[in-house]
Amino acid sequence: MSTQIEQQETETEADEAESEQAVESPGDQRRAAKRQRQAERDVQREAEEASLDDEETVELKVFRYDPEVEGKQEPRFDDFTVPFHKGMTVLDALIYARDRYDSSLTFRHSCRQAVCGSDALFVNGRQRLGCKTQLSDLDDPIRIEPLPHQEVVKDLVVDMEHFYDQMEAVEPYFDADELPEDSLEEQRQTRENREKVKMSTRCIWCGACMSSCNIAAGDNEYLGPAAINKAYRFAMDEREGENRKQERLRIIEQEHGVWRCQTQFSCTEVCPKDIPLTEHIQELKREAVKNNLKFW
Amino acid sequence: MSQSYNRGTVEDFGRWREFSAGMWAWIFHKFTGWVLVGYLFTHIAVLSTSLGGAELYTNTLQGLEALLVVRFLEVGLLAVAVFHILNGIRLLMVDLGVGLEAQDKSFYASLVLTGAIVVASIPTFLGGPLA
Numbered sequence: 001m002s003t004q005i006e007q008q009e010t011e012t013e014a015d016e017a018e019s020e021q022a023v024e025s026p027g028d029q030r031r032a033a034k035r036q037r038q039a040e041r042d043v044q045r046e047a048e049e050a051s052l053d054d055e056e057t058v059e060l061k062v063f064r065y066d067p068e069v070e071g072k073q074e075p076r077f078d079d080f081t082v083p084f085h086k087g088m089t090v091l092d093a094l095i096y097a098r099d100r101y102d103s104s105l106t107f108r109h110s111c112r113q114a115v116c117g118s119d120a121l122f123v124n125g126r127q128r129l130g131c132k133t134q135l136s137d138l139d140d141p142i143r144i145e146p147l148p149h150q151e152v153v154k155d156l157v158v159d160m161e162h163f164y165d166q167m168e169a170v171e172p173y174f175d176a177d178e179l180p181e182d183s184l185e186e187q188r189q190t191r192e193n194r195e196k197v198k199m200s201t202r203c204i205w206c207g208a209c210m211s212s213c214n215i216a217a218g219d220n221e222y223l224g225p226a227a228i229n230k231a232y233r234f235a236m237d238e239r240e241g242e243n244r245k246q247e248r249l250r251i252i253e254q255e256h257g258v259w260r261c262q263t264q265f266s267c268t269e270v271c272p273k274d275i276p277l278t279e280h281i282q283e284l285k286r287e288a289v290k291n292n293l294k295f296w
Numbered sequence: 297m298s299q300s301y302n303r304g305t306v307e308d309f310g311r312w313r314e315f316s317a318g319m320w321a322w323i324f325h326k327f328t329g330w331v332l333v334g335y336l337f338t339h340i341a342v343l344s345t346s347l348g349g350a351e352l353y354t355n356t357l358q359g360l361e362a363l364l365v366v367r368f369l370e371v372g373l374l375a376v377a378v379f380h381i382l383n384g385i386r387l388l389m390v391d392l393g394v395g396l397e398a399q400d401k402s403f404y405a406s407l408v409l410t411g412a413i414v415v416a417s418i419p420t421f422l423g424g425p426l427a
Contacts, residue, residue, distance in 0.1 A: 023380065075302070075303055075304055113414070122306060125311060125314040126314065145306045146303075148307045149307065152303065214319070215309045216323075262322055263318065263320045263322070264319050264321075265318030265319075266316065266318060268318075269316055270395075276397075278396060278399075279396045282390060282391060282393050282396070283393060285391070286391075286392075286393065
């Protein structure tokens with residue numbers, strides 16, 4: 001099952017030998033209690049595993065890697081058998097495996113409802129959100145890997161720093177040319193304009209699109225689908241005004257901006273929030289052309 | 297992105313089976329594009345034999361057409377060119393923002409159409425006698 005390293009064994013034996021001779025100190029009592037709890041847990045776990053025999057289960061193959069522990073530095077896969085119940089997601093299964101089998105199994109998760117964007121994983125060969133992917137939709141065994149094309153920190157945790165840098169690079173905040181005279185006055189948007197940017201506002205910064213993008217994998221400077229989508233959300237916002245839009249277009253129409261996109265549609269296909277990323281990138285390309293093409 | 301160790305199959309090119317329509321379209325478009333560029337060179341080479349006179353040109357072409365391999369290569373060239381044209385139209389639509397939801401269907405359509413045209417062309421290319 002798990003490849004957790006057994007290191008306590010010898011120590012515990014030595015402790016046992018000592019405690020038999022010496023008078024029982026509080027420390028000995030504590031250790032004895034600890035051993036007893038350990039034994040109880042072992043019995044419990046065996047019972048649990050035995051009870052799984054007549055239950056519906058799913059097989060997980062989880063990518064493991066820990067650069068800080070000797071013996072775990074070689075990337076490998078661990079198998080976990082997890083009881084299945086209706087409505088269970090990949091994240092639920094991982095949480096079960098971590099809580100019952102191997103507490104060193106590391107992955108990010110927070111809200112469990114596809115809002116926080118922490119648990120984008122590479123499940124059965126595709127970038128998916130762990131909490132939004134039903135186990136029943138997947139073929140057994142379920143292969144869970146960290147997002148491709150990002151540095152793995154540990155197990156399923158990848159370094160998102162580069163992704164965040166790209167997101168920040170497009171200045172992802174509302175910044176209107178003119179503010180209303182009364183600073184507390186609402187800055188209203190037309191319904192049509194809101195509809196236009198609606199899908200692009202749904203981004204949860206999970207990084208699935210960036211990981212699926214072939215171009216982003218080969219070109220570190222490429223802004224990537226998520227960042228361009230962010231730029232789209234503000235460039236298309238009519239409240240910001242012409243000057244700001246020009247500045248935004250200047251950022252995205254650079255060499256490593258929208259023009260790197262080769263319309264492979266990988267990002268659109270993996271986006272857990274169904275944002276039409278390619279469509280937005282293409283629209284910005286047309287905006288950029290219209291902006292620079294002058295006939296005279 | 298740079299990597300300090302081998303992550304194995306996660307970033308393996310062996311994952312091509314997991315590619316989706318848009319990815320295949322991209323790969324085929326690149327591939328057919330390079331094939332067409334390569335063909336242009338042989339095309340120019342064959343055509344420039346006409347500089348050496350009408351007879352040399354005729355002999356060269358007849359000599360080439362007498363080879364069965366060349367006949368098959370011509371069918372291949374047609375397949376490559378037709379796919380590149382059809383997928384090029386598809387990409388034009390994508391660039392204009394027309395029917396992006398149907399991009400996978402239009403890829404399959406261009407594949408099917410390419411197949412049909414190639415099959416229909418076989419009598420023309422392979423039919424004539426190998427003189």
